[in-house]
Amino acid sequence: QKEVEQNSGPLSVPEGAIASLNCTYSDRGSQSFFWYRQYSGKSPELIMFIYSNGDKEDGRFTAQLNKASQYVSLLIRDSQPSDSATYLCAVNYGGSQGNLIFGKGTKLSVKP
Amino acid sequence: GAVVSQHPSRVICKSGTSVKIECRSLDFQATTMFWYRQFPKKSLMLMATSNEGSKATYEQGVEKDKFLINHASLTLSTLTVTSAHPEDSSFYICSALGGADTQYFGPGTRLTVL
Numbered sequence: 001q002k003e004v005e006q007n008s009g010p011l012s013v014p015e016g017a018i019a020s021l022n023c024t025y026s027d028r029g030s031q032s033f034f035w036y037r038q039y040s041g042k043s044p045e046l047i048m049f050i051y052s053n054g055d056k057e058d059g060r061f062t063a064q065l066n067k068a069s070q071y072v073s074l075l076i077r078d079s080q081p082s083d084s085a086t087y088l089c090a091v092n093y094g095g096s097q098g099n100l101i102f103g104k105g106t107k108l109s110v111k112p
Numbered sequence: 113g114a115v116v117s118q119h120p121s122r123v124i125c126k127s128g129t130s131v132k133i134e135c136r137s138l139d140f141q142a143t144t145m146f147w148y149r150q151f152p153k154k155s156l157m158l159m160a161t162s163n164e165g166s167k168a169t170y171e172q173g174v175e176k177d178k179f180l181i182n183h184a185s186l187t188l189s190t191l192t193v194t195s196a197h198p199e200d201s202s203f204y205i206c207s208a209l210g211g212a213d214t215q216y217f218g219p220g221t222r223l224t225v226l
Contacts, residue, residue, distance in 0.1 A: 043220040044156070047210065073120045086139060088156070092214075098144055098209040104155040 002027045003052065004091050006103035014111050017080040021077040023089030023107050026070070033065055033072045037083075044088055047074070079110040113139050114210045118218035125196055126226055132192045133221045135206030140207035141186035146215060147179070149190045150203045162189045 003026040013019045017061045021035075032051050036044035050072065051061040062075040074081055074089075086105040093101060115138040135145055145191050160181055161169045165210045168181035182193040189208075193200055201224050207215040 034214065036217075041203075043203075046214060046216060082197040092213060098146070098213045098215060099158075099161060100123055100215060102156050 002030075002091075002101050004089055004103040006087075006089050006106045008104055009107040010109050011106055012109045012111060013079050015079060015081060016080050017110075019079045019083065019108055019110065021074040021076075021087050021089075021108065022071060023073065023103055024071045025089075025091045025093075025101075027091070027093045028065075028067075028070065028092045028095045030070075031090040032065070034092070035061075035063060035072075035074045036088040036090060038086045038088055039103065040085075047087075050108050068097050076108075079108075081110050081112050084108055084110050114208075114214075115128045115139050116208045116216050116218040118205065118206055118221050120221060121219060122222045122224075124224045124226065127197050128195055130192055131196055131223060132190055133204055133206075133223075134155070135189045135191070135208070135218050137187045137208040137210075137216075140208070140210050142189075142210065143186060144209040146207045146209070147181060147189075147191050148205045148207070150205060150220075152174060152203075156205070159191075167207040167214040193223065198225045201225045 005024045034049045035047040038044045052066045056063045060077045064073045088105045089103040090100040119134045147159045148156045162183040164183045170176045183189040205220040207217045
């Protein structure tokens with residue numbers, strides 16, 4: 001059973017702080033990893049993806065991947081109230097093309 | 113780039129009727145599209161994988177005769193909920209597979225069955 005685990009939260013951080021969201025996955029053969037943001041009542045929107053071990057930065061967002069430990073994280077620097085949403089970690093384990101396994105999401109709340 | 117649209121965004125129907133939801137990739141071609149369902153405060157649930165020109169692949173527990181999927185072109189997939197019942201009320205979201213095996217989501221369709 002391939003699984004993606006996330007802490008459901010809520011994770012509460014003050015405005016301007018760094019928010020750290022973590023995700024672990026069960027299948028070592030997993031190939032690509034995605035972070036989506038979902039506002040309440042809306043569909044997910046892609047934040048970024050990562051394939052290789054290490055860090056990948058895009059603006060205020062940094063994805064970190066450690067395949068040996070089977071975890072992927074998302075750091076949000078200078079958190080803003082508009083970042084308050086549920087963050088979904090998704091893993092492509094290399095099965096059917098593009099098929100993702102989603103975590104249940106971590107709810108982030110950024111307090112002004 | 114990588115914009116996906118869905119229509120309608122919201123639909124209310126009577127029990128027993130059928131509802132068709134369209135999913136379009138606007139600025140790219142998508143051989144593969146996915147259909148998800150999400151109940152309030154629950155996680156995304158994959159219903160089926162739709163491949164252009166072939167039959168959809170349904171996840172376990174999803175009735176293929178109730179949720180009809182057609183992927184007639186590289187930019188359009190449709191989901192028809194047949195004989196809808198109140199328990200089918202949910203948020204239906206499609207995604208299209210773009211470059212780098214990345215799924216881009218449509219805005220979703222909120223279905224309410226009375």
